[in-house]
Amino acid sequence: MKILVCVKQVPDTTEIKIDPVTNTLIRTGVPSIMNPFDAYAVEQALRLKEAAGGTVSVVSMGPPQAMSILTDALAMGADEAHLITDRRFGGSDTLATSYILSCAVRQLGPFDVILCGKQAIDGDTGQVGPEMAEHLGIAQVTYVSQLRPDGDRLEAVREHPDRQEILSVALPAVITVVKGEERPRFETIRGRLKANRQEIGILDREALPVEDEKIGLTGSPTKVKRTFTPERHAECVWVEGESAKDQAKALCQALSRAHVI
Amino acid sequence: MSGFVLTKDQRDLKRLAAEFGKQVMLPAAKEYDLLGETPLEIYKQAVEIGFASVTLPAEYGGLGLDMTTQCLLTEELSRWEAGITNALGASSLASKPIMIAGSPAQKQYAVDMIQSGHLAAFGLTEPDAGSDAAALKTTAVRRDGGYVLNGRKCFITNAPYASFFVIFAKTQKNIGTHGITAFLVEADRPGVSVGRHEDKMGLRLSAAADVILENVFVPEENRLGEEGKGFVIAMKTLDASRAEVAAAAVGIAQSALDQSVEYTKNRICFGKPISKLQAVQFMLADMEIQTQAARSLVYHAAELIDNGLPYGLMCAAAKCMAGDTAMKVTTDAVQIFSGYGYMRDYPIEKLMRDAKLFQIFEGTNQIQRVVVSGALLR
Numbered sequence A: 001m002k003i004l005v006c007v008k009q010v011p012d013t014t015e016i017k018i019d020p021v022t023n024t025l026i027r028t029g030v031p032s033i034m035n036p037f038d039a040y041a042v043e044q045a046l047r048l049k050e051a052a053g054g055t056v057s058v059v060s061m062g063p064p065q066a067m068s069i070l071t072d073a074l075a076m077g078a079d080e081a082h083l084i085t086d087r088r089f090g091g092s093d094t095l096a097t098s099y100i101l102s103c104a105v106r107q108l109g110p111f112d113v114i115l116c117g118k119q120a121i122d123g124d125t126g127q128v129g130p131e132m133a134e135h136l137g138i139a140q141v142t143y144v145s146q147l148r149p150d151g152d153r154l155e156a157v158r159e160h161p162d163r164q165e166i167l168s169v170a171l172p173a174v175i176t177v178v179k180g181e182e183r184p185r186f187e188t189i190r191g192r193l194k195a196n197r198q199e200i201g202i203l204d205r206e207a208l209p210v211e212d213e214k215i216g217l218t219g220s221p222t223k224v225k226r227t228f229t230p231e232r233h234a235e236c237v238w239v240e241g242e243s244a245k246d247q248a249k250a251l252c253q254a255l256s257r258a259h260v261i
Numbered sequence B: 001m002s003g004f005v006l007t008k009d010q011r012d013l014k015r016l017a018a019e020f021g022k023q024v025m026l027p028a029a030k031e032y033d034l035l036g037e038t039p040l041e042i043y044k045q046a047v048e049i050g051f052a053s054v055t056l057p058a059e060y061g062g063l064g065l066d067m068t069t070q071c072l073l074t075e076e077l078s079r080w081e082a083g084i085t086n087a088l089g090a091s092s093l094a095s096k097p098i099m100i101a102g103s104p105a106q107k108q109y110a111v112d113m114i115q116s117g118h119l120a121a122f123g124l125t126e127p128d129a130g131s132d133a134a135a136l137k138t139t140a141v142r143r144d145g146g147y148v149l150n151g152r153k154c155f156i157t158n159a160p161y162a163s164f165f166v167i168f169a170k171t172q173k174n175i176g177t178h179g180i181t182a183f184l185v186e187a188d189r190p191g192v193s194v195g196r197h198e199d200k201m202g203l204r205l206s207a208a209a210d211v212i213l214e215n216v217f218v219p220e221e222n223r224l225g226e227e228g229k230g231f232v233i234a235m236k237t238l239d240a241s242r243a244e245v246a247a248a249a250v251g252i253a254q255s256a257l258d259q260s261v262e263y264t265k266n267r268i269c270f271g272k273p274i275s276k277l278q279a280v281q282f283m284l285a286d287m288e289i290q291t292q293a294a295r296s297l298v299y300h301a302a303e304l305i306d307n308g309l310p311y312g313l314m315c316a317a318a319k320c321m322a323g324d325t326a327m328k329v330t331t332d333a334v335q336i337f338s339g340y341g342y343m344r345d346y347p348i349e350k351l352m353r354d355a356k357l358f359q360i361f362e363g364t365n366q367i368q369r370v371v372v373s374g375a376l377l378r
């Protein structure tokens, strides 16, 4: 089984400060780490490899400093790593990021499984994984806590706030993972010493078959106007009505007013 | 590398030790300190990461790293929890005589056992032979292509869990140190038993007990080195292990210091943090100065070992200085925390209990002074 994990370098803080003038993340002075969900994705990948054999590759798009999280993944036991880096990729939003990553998948692949974190703790959109699946035209399962090989398919446990769903997915597929029960393993001393000496492949604009209008600022339609945490509220509305038919009608009208249907 | 300017590898490995210490060892400290047992699962996890393999020779499958790196990792692990660190250290101590005098087969055995998570123990001390180790009474008598061992070892770290022991015994009486021979004794040999688990003051996450040998037969291939060379092997072992022990003591001192600095900023007396009091500031300064001085000796000693230079005096000096410093700095930390320092609900008193052992084992600090002055006056 050929497994790829997409890992992103993020600032080591849950308190992300946003520059009020430019509306962008303030990244200076904050130490960088592997996105915590991505560390879980690496763990899932290594377990899949242990169960089904194969290789684990890791890839990250980011500045040259992002090399360090790739080395971390190698120290945990990944087989090889690639850094996608080019000034022309800078300023990419989720659409452009997922596009570039999907081009890298085509270039480095084919892969049976592509693992992502459920979201990056800085950008926080949770879109890159699903968008990659769309760019690649393959299946996706999000919010996965457990994965098991099942013949030429995978069995995935998908987490909901109130329940779990067990899915069987055909490969290739993109899987985004949540923090499962199995914590990311510690690297070993041997793994670290080997990783520190291992070469990391570099993929720049020239090395990837990307279209220039789909990358960087040009390829990024998203404009961040404001970021905020939406308030969650749930209210219970009793649907009145004489008969079940009347109640159904009232319900449809209410849903339609709320633009749900 | 001197241990002050670290290589990238050393920085990364130190960070790994810190993560493991903080996330895995520290959370177990309270529970197992009360129990007085070694958390074996955590010990095994540490072995899997490689913390027991650092200086085991690469040709037998160990990591083959230098003593400086070993000391860095020991110091860092000990900063989080010194007892588990000591259990790892005791296995390492037991491997040393084998690496010094063992046959290739014995070396391979020890490396394989330790790297697969087995604990090992070094059995020198006896009820009537502590500082005066040459007074040991355990006997090894030649018989049928091997030896029969009889005697009692005491205070042996890891004994309750160990899969093998290195035992020092007399093969010849009345010729003093020249009559002592070292043996590799597997714990499952008939006649080997382990005494009561000692209820210790500190380092309670490592366990010590007596090892009792009653007509234990070991074949000749279990002898380490030549007959009569046991005492030299033991002394060489202790010379080299003292740097590691000293590093662990520095880790304890550093922990006490770090926690004290934080505490003084938050503890308000007479309307202001006690960190504003010069009497307290100077205590912190002295704790830092002493800890750094001890650390300097440790890495100096390690550097001598790594460069094949004579290290006996420096290792003894480092062990003595680091043990005394750990005791002094942890005592001061209890003073800074005062009432909260004395209570078992807070983590400071454990450091003081843990520190005390470092003035006692692997040669008391008086014996270190005997070694140092002996080297001066030779």
Ligand SMILES: Cc1cc2nc3c(=O)[nH]c(=O)nc-3n(C[C@H](O)[C@H](O)[C@H](O)COP(=O)(O)OP(=O)(O)OC[C@H]3O[C@@H](n4cnc5c(N)ncnc54)[C@H](O)[C@@H]3O)c2cc1C
Residues within 6 Å of the ligand: A006, A007, A008, A009, A023, A024, A025, A026, A035, A037, A038, A059, A060, A061, A062, A092, A093, A094, A095, A097, A101, A115, A116, A117, A118, A119, A120, A121, A122, A123, A124, A125, A126, A127, A128, A129, A222, A224, A227
């Ligand atoms: C609202 C918003 C605000 C933004 N603010 C900033 C900003 O202030 N500064 C700035 O530089 N950028 C900003 N961006 C860009 C954003 O960081 C990128 O779009 C980013 O590449 C992906 O978005 P995300 O962080 O939400 O990832 P998510 O979609 O949450 O990530 C999900 C998973 O996709 C994978 N993944 C994501 N990115 C990468 C990558 N680069 N390499 C490998 N795998 C990856 C990981 O597995 C990750 O767990 C912003 C984007 C948005 C939509």
Ligand SMILES: Cc1cc2nc3c(=O)[nH]c(=O)nc-3n(C[C@H](O)[C@H](O)[C@H](O)COP(=O)(O)OP(=O)(O)OC[C@H]3O[C@@H](n4cnc5c(N)ncnc54)[C@H](O)[C@@H]3O)c2cc1C
Residues within 6 Å of the ligand: B090, B121, B122, B123, B124, B125, B129, B130, B131, B132, B154, B155, B156, B157, B158, B200, B208, B357, B360, B361, B362, B363, B364, B365, B366, B367, B370
């Ligand atoms: C928790 C623990 C773990 C241990 N683990 C091990 C182990 O794994 N393996 C092992 O073999 N041993 C182990 N020991 C034994 C340890 O090394 C001895 O306790 C130590 O060497 C001192 O011996 P003793 O306790 O018999 O003290 P004694 O030798 O009786 O000393 C009593 C006092 O007299 C002083 N003294 C003795 N001789 C001199 C001298 N010539 N000059 C000046 N002062 C002197 C000593 O410094 C001490 O203060 C351990 C001990 C403890 C407490």
